[in-house]
Amino acid sequence: MVSSQFERRFGWRRIKEEGISGVRRRALKVGLALLLVLAAAFIALPVASLFIKSASGMAFQSLRDPVVTDALTLSLFTATITVVIVIILGTPLSYLNARFDYPGKEIADSLIELPVIMPPMVGGIALLMAFGRMGVLGQHLHAGGVNIAFTTVAVVVAQVFVSMPFYLRQARISFEDVDLVFENAARTLGASRTRVFFTVTLPIATNGLISGAIMAFARALGEFGATIMFAGNFQGRTQTMPLAIYTAMQGDLKISLCLALILVAFSFAIIALVKILTRRMYKNDVRN
């Protein structure tokens, strides 16, 4: 009796089993850790190389190069305009999608997501076919003396086209997360629907909306395909940072590296901002 109990608790079989499972567990841990290091290195190495190569090649000297300053100014200007347009158009649209049902809502939803899936080059051609000089709408605009393609406006149009879905998606989630009971409470207190939107729904959803806007800004800043197809590649007019990187690669690598570093810095700042905002959003949820 005693020995069988002893064996059950400390028997060979158990020791053996535990030994095997212990080894397995450790192997699994080591394997996973290795995978993690590899994945991190895969992302970190190119970014680090960018810094290493720029430092040795004095890429920062190119900061004053007109190609760099023009591209930087144009990119910041167009991406900012894009975000403003995206917010003004996208906020009511995503509120509508979050709160109301309407005929054709699913089709509208799919259309909204389309620019995310569609290759940007295809988006660029599509925009050209619509707003180009010979385009479906563009020929009429052209007849009226308005040309969009290959202008700074085209840069903004291309950026709005590709970055709008990022904002719409995030804004819709943020609005859906605002409990209807807050809106109901506000209405019983005498607030009209419009007032409820501006004083209750919008402030509660703000963090989510800002992080959506930041994502849209980032997408606009990195936009390449649709811009080069629809707006062309003219320095100071349509040559944004990604286009300038591509163009400079054929001549002066330092300029490309300098612009790339600026974009990397922006990306870091954007990730940090979104993280801070979403963490704050989560805290609010928990408290509620």
Added chain:
Amino acid sequence: MLEIDVKKKLRDFDLDVSLNVPEGEILMLVGENGCGKSTLLNMVAGLLSPDSGEITLAGEPLFDSSLRINLSPEMRNIGYVFQNYALFPHLSVYENVAFGLRTRRLSRQKIEVKVKEQLEVFDLWGMRDAKAVNISGGQKQRTALARALAIEPRLLLLDEPLSALDIRRQAEMRKELRILIRNFGVPSIVVTHDLRDVVSIGDRVFLLEEGKVIHSGLAEEVFNAKPLTGAVMPTRTRTTRLARPATPRSS
């Protein structure tokens, strides 16, 4: 006087309620979860529309299907304390109470005076700057009540006003709540499923089951009500709940 006579098709049953609440009376609406109590409150507040019927407050129709009248919630001037209080999480206690007054385009001075008065009545002046999400359950309840009463409503609706409090606070608040509502003197409907609330807060009680009133009577006589076959007299530790009248007790 509030007069309700409404019908609405719900998913599992048809709601068909006819009742009235005289000035200054506290009507307790009791029933199991999902029996239509909150739906009825939402219809009175204008947040849901009945399929047909009438809701009249002090002679003025809030809803009348035959006349196609349906006042929007913001036009009804009804104080509503929601189940989890629904305090605006982005606003302070002060701003929560001031919210309804700001929609009325009162002067800033008037709003300040009124909010201060309300906050002092409810012992909340000391925490007026705290965010509404950062205060205790009891304070949240008082803020919600102060916010609902600040607009000087013609009718008061309270949906399970004590359910979010711990047991000890519930007992204290029962007495307080009756005095507060009584002093205010407008018709009130309080939804609950705790019979102790009925006895200590209400004047009259309506028992609701699957959208129909199955009993009405004086609040203090609620334990003698026939449909309450399974109800247990209140004790300190046990929450008394309404038993389903149709089901005989298995024991």
